[in-house]
Amino acid sequence: MSIETKLFIVPTPIGNLKDITFRAIEILNNVDYILCEDTRISKKLLFHYKISKPLKLYHTHNEHKLVNKYILDMKMGKKICLISDAGTPSISDPGYLLVNEANKMNLKIECLPGATALIPALVKSGLPSEKFVFEGFLPNKKGRIKRLNFLSKETRTMVFYESPVRILKTIEDLKTFFGKERQVSISREISKIHEETISGTLSDVYNILLKQNIKGEIVIVLNGHKK
Secondary structure, eight states: OOSSOOEEEOOBOSSOTTOSOHHHHHHHHHSSEEEESOHHHHHHHHHHTTOOOOEEEOOTTTHHHHHHHHHHHHHTTOOEEEOOSSBOTTSSSSOHHHHHHHHHTTOOEEEOOOOOSHHHHHHHHOSOOSSEEEEEEOOSSTTHHHHHHHHTTOOSEEEEEEOTTTHHHHHHHHHHHHOTTOEEEEEESTTSTTOEEEEEEHHHHHHHHHTSOOOSOEEEEEOOOOO
């Protein structure tokens, strides 16, 4: 753990609590406090590893209000760790604003490698993974059609995140813009007991999901356009 570092970005498990590094636990034990999205969720992780450090809220609804306070703490010598509910901060989670401001202040930042849902889903999909594009969550309303039109000619494998309540609507949209025969792989509950991956055409996968009670965070891996 570097003496100079002021901000540590630490990935947390996306499911199985064992999916965390020794170094991550060491850092969590040695910072002054930990920024998290939801204290109720993060307390479970800290309790599991017997870590007793103060938790402070940092999420999309308060980050603009609190970012300067946390930057000031780091300038005063505090060591802060940023985590998310699951996975790597700033990847479809809060983090970008704090990291950007810390860089402007020339504060030393360390980001640990670790859990993120998109890589396991991409690798196990069997779709081309040498080159890919990560899109995160598609726009829910404004800009959605424009984005799908833009991506319809994307030749690289595409990776999206989606929620259980919107997955069927999203696959319907993907069928419309990419064609019902486009190959896709849907992974959910990665690293958890009920982990599942369904692969096939968009049409086939849609019909399978129609019969299920869909739960858990979802990763969509979509084959690119063939020239």
